[in-house]
Amino acid sequence: MEEAWERMPVPVIMPKFEMAQESGKILRWLKQEGEPVAKGEPILEVETDKVAMEVEAPASGTLVGIRAGPGEVVPIGQPIAYILQPGEAGEAPSPMPSAPAVPQVPRATPVAERIARAHGVDLHAIAGTGPGGRVTKADVEAYLAGRAPVEAEGKIPAVPAARRLARELGVDLHTVRGTGPGGRIQSEDVRRAAEALRRVAEPEAPAPPAIRRRVPLAGMRRAIAERMLRSVREAPQFTVSVDVEMSRALALVEDLATWMEREGGPRVTLTALLVKACAWALRRHPALNATLEGEEILEWEAVNIGVAVAVPEGLVVPVIHDVDRRGLVEIAQVLEEKAKRAREGHLRPEDVLGGTFTLSNLGMYGVDRFTAILNPPQAAILAVGRVAKRPAVGEGDRVEVRPMATLTLTADHRIVDGAQAARFLDDLRMVLERPGIMLG
Template sequence: PARRPPPSARRLMAEAGVAAAAIPPSGPGGQIRKEDVVRALEARPPAPAPATAPAPVAPAPQALRAVPEGDRERVVPMTPLRKTVARRLVEAQHTAAILTTFNEVDMTRVLALREQHGERFLARHGVKLGFMSFFVKASVEALRAFPAVNGEIRGESVVYRDRYDIGVAVGGGKGLVVPVVRDADARSFAEIEEAIAGLAKKAKDNRITMEDLAGGTFTISNGGIYGSLLSTPILNPPQSGILGLHKIERRPVVEDGDRIVVRPMMYLALSYDHRLVDGREAVSFLVRVKECIEDPERMLLEV
C-alpha cells in the first residue's frame, strides 16, 4: 500500500475537496506530497460559476456620490497561482509571530567591484554581475552564524537546516514568484547569477514549475528594482526569515565622527518568526549581512 500523505497534503486535499485517487504521487513508496496536490489543483480547470439570479441591488442613498456613467469594472477569476500565493500569505500572518528589523548598508564597495570587473565577468560567464549574488552570499554567511533564521518550527519541534536553498523573488508572466537557488553555499558568484537568470527567464516564459518553487530555507525579495525605498516583507512559510532589499539612494552620512559624505545607501529589512528567532539574533543577522556587503572581499576569503 502507498504511504499515507503528510498532514499538509491531507489538509490541502480536504480544503479543495480532491480525492487522493485523482492525484499522481511523486513521493517515495507512492506517497502523495503537498507539491503533488498543488500541481493537481493548478492543472484542474476552473469550476463553472453557478447560474444564479443576481441579487437585487438597493438604490444608493441620495447622500452617496453616483457612479459616473463612464466608470467600468472587470471581474477576472484568480489564477491557481494567485490563489496559492494569497492563501500562503494569509497563512503566514495567522501562523507566525512576524516581526521586522531594519538596517542600512553602504553599497560603495559592491558598486566599485561591479564597475571594475563587470565587463570581464560578462565576457567570461555570459551573465551580468548583479547585486543579488552578493546578497545571496552574504545571507549564507549570516545564516551560518545564526542558524535559527534558517530553521523551521515543525509541530512542537525546531528543525535546523544545514542546507542553504535560497528563494529569490522574481517577476513572472503570472506575477511574483519565488524560485529557489539550490545549494547556494556551494555556488560561485557566477553560478548564482546564472541560476537566477535562468529561473527569471522561466518565470517570464510561464515555465516555472512547483519543483523550482519548493524547498527553500530562506528568501530574498528585492523591491528596490520597482523603486521601493522601505518595506516589511512577509514570511514565506514555513521559513523563519526573509530579507527585503530596496532601492539604492545617494544620501549624506557621517563618517569618522564629524565628516559628512554622500554614499549610495540601501535600506535592509529582515522579517522573522519571533517564535524561533530572538531579536538579538535578527539584529545580529542584519549586521553580518551589512558587514559582508560593505567589505565583500571577506566573503571571498570566508573571514
C-alpha cells in the same frame, strides 16, 4: 499476455508536484484530441498552488479521451486523458459537456430594487431605460401601473377597506399590485405600497462607480493570499532594519559584470551578490536558516535561498540550492535561468521546493524600504530597498554622500529572538560593506 498489456491505453493522470498538493488546475492543452504524441513530449500545462508546470506524455501514441478542459480543477491521481498506443483501436470520446449558462442578474437602482421587492415584481420582466439598460424607479412604477387590472366600469379592483386605507395613507391604487382573487387589492397590499413610497421618499444613494473588470481570486493569486494570511495569523512576526554603505559591493558587481560581458558569461547583478552574502551570514547564524515543524525547530544543513520574482499572475519564489557552496558567477547564472523560467511559466517542481530562507529585492522598482511577510514555514525573509545616494557621517564627523541601501529582516519570534536577528544583520552589513571577507 505481456504483449496485450503493453498495447492497453495508457492513462494521463493529474500529477502530484508538491507534498501538500491535493489537486491541479488545467491551464491549456498543448496537444488536441486525436493528435499523435511522443513519450516525454509536453501535452498540457497544469497550475498548482505555487506555479504552472508542463505535464509530459507517459507514452507514445494518440491522445484521446480528454476528460477535463482549461480552467477545470482535477484531484491528483485522477485520469484526465488516455494515449492509444500504435496499433491499438479506440473510439473517440464524447465531447465534454459545456458549462451551464449563468443567468444574467438585472441591474437596477437601489430604489427600483426596493419598490420591486415590495410589490413582488421580478426585475427580469422590466426593460431598463437607464444607462446601460439599468432599471430605474420610473421603469418599475410604469410596469406596476401597466399591470394593475381594471374593472369593467374603469375602477381599480380593490376591497372597500383597501380604498379607505389608500386614501388615509396617500397611496395611488394604480401603483398597487393586488394579491387577492382576480388581482383585487387588499389592505395589506396598500400597506406594502405605502412602505415602498416611504422608502422612495428617502434620498436615493448615488450609483456605485463603474467596475472596469472583475478578477477572480483564483490560482496563483489565491494561493498567495492564503499563504500570506496564514503567515500573519500563525507566526508572531517582528522586523529589524539596517542601513548599509554599498560602494564596495557596487564596485565588485560592476567589475564582475564587465568581465562576464567580455567573456560571454552570465549577467552578474546586485541581487546575486545579496544572495551570496545572505548565505555567508546564514552559515554564521544557523538559527535563521530554520523552520518550525510542530514542536520542533529544524535547523537545515543546506542553505537554499528563494528569490521572489514578479510574474504577471503574482509572485513566485524560485530556489537556488546550496548557495554557500557556489561562486558568485554561478549564482548569477542559476538566478538568471530560474527567473527566466519563472516569467515564462516553465518552472519545474525542483525549482520551487526546498527553500530555507527568502530574499525579496524591490530596489529595481525605486522602493527605498519595505517590510516583507514571512514565507511559511521559514524562519526569516530579507527585504532589500534600492541603492540611493544619501548623506552619511564619515571619518572626522564629515558628512559625505554615499550609496546606501536599507535591509529589513522579518523573523518568526517563535524561532528567532531580536538579538539573533540583530547579529545576523550586523554580519550581513559587514560582508556587504567589505565583500572581500567572503573570499576568506
